[in-house]
Amino acid sequence: xxxxxxxxxxxxxxxxxxxxxxxxxxxxxxxxxxxxxxxxxxxxxxxxxxxxxxxxxxxxxxxxxxxxxxxxxxxxxxxxxxxxxxxxxxxxxxxxxxxxxxxxxxxxxxxxxxxxxxxxxxxxxxxxxxxxxxxxxxxxxxxxxxxxxxxxxxxxxxxxxxxxxxxxxxxxxxxxxxxxxxxxxxxxxxxxxxxxxxxxxxxxxxxxxxxxxxxxxxxxxxxxxxxxxxxxxxxxxxxxxxxxxxxxxxxxxxxxxxxxxxxxxxxxxxxxxxxxxxxxxxxxxxxxxxxxxxxxxxxxxxxxxxxxxxxxxxxxxxxxxxxxxxxxxxxxxxxxxxxxxxxxxxxxxxxxxxxxxxxxxxxxxxxxxxxxxxxxxxxxxxxxxxxxxxxxxxxxxxxxxxxxxxxxxxxxxxxxxxxxxxxxxxxxxxxxxxxxxxxxxxxxxxxxxxxxxxxxxxxxxxxxxxxxxxxxxxxxxxxxxxxxxxxxxxxxxxxxxxxxxxxxxxxxxxxxxxxxxxxxxxxxxxxxxxxxxxxxxxxxxxxxxxxxxxxxxxxxxxxxxxxxxxxxxxxxxxxxxxxxx
Numbered sequence: 352x353x354x355x356x357x358x359x360x361x362x363x364x365x366x367x368x369x370x371x372x373x374x375x376x377x378x379x380x381x382x383x384x385x386x387x388x389x390x391x392x393x394x395x396x397x398x399x400x401x402x403x404x405x406x407x408x409x410x411x412x413x414x415x416x417x418x419x420x421x422x423x424x425x426x427x428x429x430x431x432x433x434x435x436x437x438x439x440x441x442x443x444x445x446x447x448x449x450x451x452x453x454x455x456x457x458x459x460x461x462x463x464x465x466x467x468x469x470x471x472x473x474x475x476x477x478x479x480x481x482x483x484x485x486x487x488x489x490x491x492x493x494x495x496x497x498x499x500x501x502x503x504x505x506x507x508x509x510x511x512x513x514x515x516x517x518x519x520x521x522x523x524x525x526x527x528x529x530x531x532x533x534x535x536x537x538x539x540x541x542x543x544x545x546x547x548x549x550x551x552x553x554x555x556x557x558x559x560x561x562x563x564x565x566x567x568x569x570x571x572x573x574x575x576x577x578x579x580x581x582x583x584x585x586x587x588x589x590x591x592x593x594x595x596x597x598x599x600x601x602x603x604x605x606x607x608x609x610x611x612x613x614x615x616x617x618x619x620x621x622x623x624x625x626x627x628x629x630x631x632x633x634x635x636x637x638x639x640x641x642x643x644x645x646x647x648x649x650x651x652x653x654x655x656x657x658x659x660x661x662x663x664x665x666x667x668x669x670x671x672x673x674x675x676x677x678x679x680x681x682x683x684x685x686x687x688x689x690x691x692x693x694x695x696x697x698x699x700x701x702x703x704x705x706x707x708x709x710x711x712x713x714x715x716x717x718x719x720x721x722x723x724x725x726x727x728x729x730x731x732x733x734x735x736x737x738x739x740x741x742x743x744x745x746x747x748x749x750x751x752x753x754x755x756x757x758x759x760x761x762x763x764x765x766x767x768x769x770x771x772x773x774x775x776x777x778x779x780x781x782x783x784x785x786x787x788x789x790x791x792x793x794x795x796x797x798x799x800x801x802x803x804x805x806x807x808x809x810x811x812x813x814x815x816x817x818x819x820x821x822x823x824x825x826x827x828x829x830x831x832x833x834x835x836x837x838x839x840x841x842x843x844x845x846x847x848x849x850x851x852x853x854x855x856x857x858x859x860x861x862x863x864x865x866x867x868x869x870x871x872x873x874x875x876x877x878x879x880x881x882x883x884x885x886x887x888x889x890x891x892x893x894x895x896x897x898x899x900x901x902x903x904x905x906x907x908x909x910x911x912x913x914x915x916x917x918x919x920x921x922x923x924x925x926x927x928x929x930x931x932x
Contacts, residue, residue, distance in 0.1 A: 354396040355380050356907055361390050362404025362869060367411035367845040367858040369837045377409060379865040382907035382921070387861060400909065402902055404869050408836070411844040412439025412866040412903065413820040414857050416655060416801060417596070417619060419469045420808035421449050421505075425493075426479040426887050428920045429500035429910065432817035433807045436877070436897040439866035439905045440502040440925075441807065442851050445596050445619075446562065447553035447572045449508030450480070451490030452515045452539060458482055460520050461511065467671055468554075468562035468570060469809035472890045479887035487511075487539065488546035491924065499922030500910045502866065502930075504851065506552035506596055507543045509583065510571045512536045520564070523571045533582055540586045547926025549852045550593035550614060553580060555600060561628040561675045567684055577604045584612035592927070594851055602641050609650040615850055616650075618642075620804055622657040623794060624784040627806050627816060628672065635794070642799040653850045656794050658802045659822050660783030664736060664880055664893055665813035667694075667775040672813070678702050682767075687775055694767045703763045729781045731755065731762040735769065739776040743769060792833040801847050811892035818877045821897050825875050836872075854929040864930075865907040868900060875899035906930075 357379040364375050364387070376393040378386035386393060415438045420430045427434075430441050443449075448469060453461045462480075465471045481497075484490040487507055494503060510520075516532040516539070517523035528536065540551060553572040554562060560573045577600070587593035594615040595608060609616050621639070622632045632638065642652045663672065667690065673679035682693040682703075693699055707730065731752040738747060746754055746769060754769075755762045769777050794800060805817045820843050827833045834842070848857030855863045876898040884891045896914060903911040908921035923930040 353398050354378070355385060355393070355398040357400045357402065357865070357904065357909070358393050358396060358398040359402045359404050359409055359867070359869060359902075360393060362402075362407050362409035363872075364859065365408055365410040365836050365840045366860060367840045368860065369841045372837060377859065377865075377867070379867075379904070379907045382864060384859055384861055384863050384865050384867075387859070402869060404901075406871075407869050407901055408872050409859070409867060409869050410836075410840045411857050411859050412868050412905065413437050413843045414439070414847040414851070414853060415441045415803070415805050415807060415817075415820075416617060416847045416851055417445050417804040418443055418807035418809075419445060419448065419465075419471065420503075422465070422471055422476050422480060423808040424499065424503060425481060425497055426475070428498050428922065429916065430503075430807060432815055432894050432896065433805055434501050434903070435894075435900075435911070435914065436818050436821045437868040437870070437900055437903060438501060438805075438807075438817065438820065439868070439903065440504075440848065440853060440856055442504055442506065442549065442596075443808075444506035444508045444548075445552050446598070447509045447570070449487075449490075449505075449511050451484055451487040452511055454485055454515070455482075457514065457519060461514075463565040464510065464520055464570070467565045467567070467674075469806075470669060470671060470812060471809060472811075472886060472888070474888035475886040475890045477888070487543040487548065491543075491546050491548070491926070495924040498920035499924070500916075500920050501905060501922045502853075502856070502864075502925050503922065504547075504549045504853065504925045504928060506550050506594075507540055507548045509536075509551060509553040509575070509580075512539050512583075513571045513575075515539070520571060524568065524574075527576055527579060533579065536583055537586050540583060541590070544586065544590050544593060544927075547924070548593075549928060550587060550595055551584060552596040554598055555580070557599065559675050560599075561630070561672070563671075563674050563680070567674070567680055573599075577607060581608055581611040584608055584614065588613040592852065602638070605652065606645065606650060609645065609652065614651070615852075616652045617801070617850055618652065618654045620657050621654045621794065621800065623786055623790050624657075625661055626657050627661055627804060627810070627814065639794070639797045639800065643797070646799055653799050653801050655801045655803045657784075657804060658791070658795070658827065659816050659819045660785075660826075661781075661816070662783035663781045663813040664778055665781075666778055667770045669812050676706065678706055690775060691771050694771050700764065700767070703767075704761050707761075707763050730766065732782050733766070734780045734782075735777060736780045737778040738769070738773050740773045743773055743777070788831055788833065791827065791831075795827060795834050795842070796838075801850060802842055803847075811886075813893065815880055815893055815895045818895055818897065821875055821877055821899075824872070829872065829875070852928040853925060854927075856925075856928075865904055867902075867904040869902040869904075871899040871901060 844857035
């Protein structure tokens with residue numbers, strides 16, 4: 352019998368604990384790190400697999416706190432694209448959304464609730480979900496039975512709980528729950544925590560929310576009263592553990608939630624330019640200062656920050672990122688024929704032009720008009736990438752502003768005329784964020800921030816932010832040198848693991864589960880975006896693969912070698928942050 356299952360030799364070890372880097376060997380046995388030595392320390396030992404990491408970085412896999420793989424985990428064991436970019440553990444159930452609890456008669460409605468706010472394919476869910484659960488603990492059991500290539504923990508999303516306790520998704524809107532309904536939800540949270548949930552989550556964005564229900568209305572929790580939120584969160588204090596992921600609260604409400612729950616509050620998100628929904632965080636330094644002060648007063652707060660260049664490729668077949676402009680939301684809903692008819696309507700066009708011009712004149716960064724930052728920051732700098740109608744070929748490679756100037760037309764008219772003439776099949780691309788490097792460095796180095804967000808499993812037809820860990824290392828460490836590798840890997844692994852309740856993960860140390868990446872630092876990057884038909888029901892998504900990842904190891908088994916999948920599924924459901932049994 353060999354001494355180890357895997358030996359990684361001669362690699363530059365970054366252990367995720369901010370230990371200064373060193374060149375050494377790592378021995379893995381029975382899914383865990385069994386030995387760490389200097390280079391050559393394990394040269395006389397044997398292993399089933401020996402990885403020569405000379406010139407490569409050996410680091411803990413990334414821990415992705417903000418994903419929506421609640422559905423995709425059932426047909427994609429590796430939770431790609433995150434699993435292709437060094438992510439070895441994910442948190443699902445964010446924003447209060449989810450698929451449990453759910454009675455059989457409500458399954459269609461539960462899936463519909465995810466089709467607009469997270470742009471998850473209804474056809475893929477219908478074909479790909481086993482629906483062998485009703486309660487949240489039963490959903491956890493189903494995830495545990497499902498082969499996984501990454502580790503998974505889950506929040507209890509509050510929206511399905513409201514629907515369950517208040518007679519359905521639609522009946523739960525428009526009123527506060529009564530005491531009996533609150534008590535029922537608290538019982539469900541308690542049972543879910545006992546079954547291994549890591550906490551609770553809720554979106555609370557009000558009337559101007561971008562993440563909307565399938566019919567364009569706000570989600571159940573968007574108007575949740577802070578007192579009801581605190582009442583539900585009090586279960587975490589009774590349990591003595593757990594985290595809360597939320598958004599849309601002000602600082603005073605965050606304080607109240609922390610005090611009531613005693614839990615870690617993961618607040619999404621601090622955005623220097625815009626988050627994945629086009630929102631910029633005004634007064635972001637106030638949030639950072641408050642988080643630092645709150646932690647010194649005993650309130651555990653960890654704001655998650657946007658570190659990626661938010662860019663999209665989209666068509667008007669399924670685009671919903673203009674949704675908090677009521678005018679754009681109106682024309683982006685309905686069948687293709689209905690959307691085209693609305694896009695051609697003169698009255699709607701005039702209103703859209705006026706809205707665009709008015710906000711442009713005020714300030715593209717000001718949300719006073721309660722409209723989309725993406726729309727007014729990037730609509731006219733959006734590019735035409737590809738058209739289906741050959742008659743429109745002259746526009747490929749041009750921005751909307753360039754076309755508008757050439758043809759002396761309004762940018763809104765240009766975009767919509769091209770979309771309609773191409774039967775909504777034109778692929779447009781928004782420009783990426785351009786960050787102030789001093790601000791980004793300040794944000795990254797703030798004592799309580801966490802990097803993100805991938806939104807993995809959501810918005811797959813126009814988003815691929817699962818590259819965030821790769822981008823952190825390639826852009827902020829290698830190119831701009833805002834932080835060093837020791838800090839970056841702590842920030843991407845051990846720090847988020849601790850915040851979400853992962854036990855002994857996000858680090859390379861003896862006795863810890865062996866979730867490890869081995870990569871080529873100088874060549875780390877990602878591929879151009881491509882469209883692939885790899886979803887259930889032959890549905891498609893846009894993807895970008897990691898470049899430079901030589902080995903990805905999960906629980907001591909290699910899942911990827913040079914980007915090629917080994918088809919091993921060693922991932923675990925981590926109940927209360929740890930694998931049981």
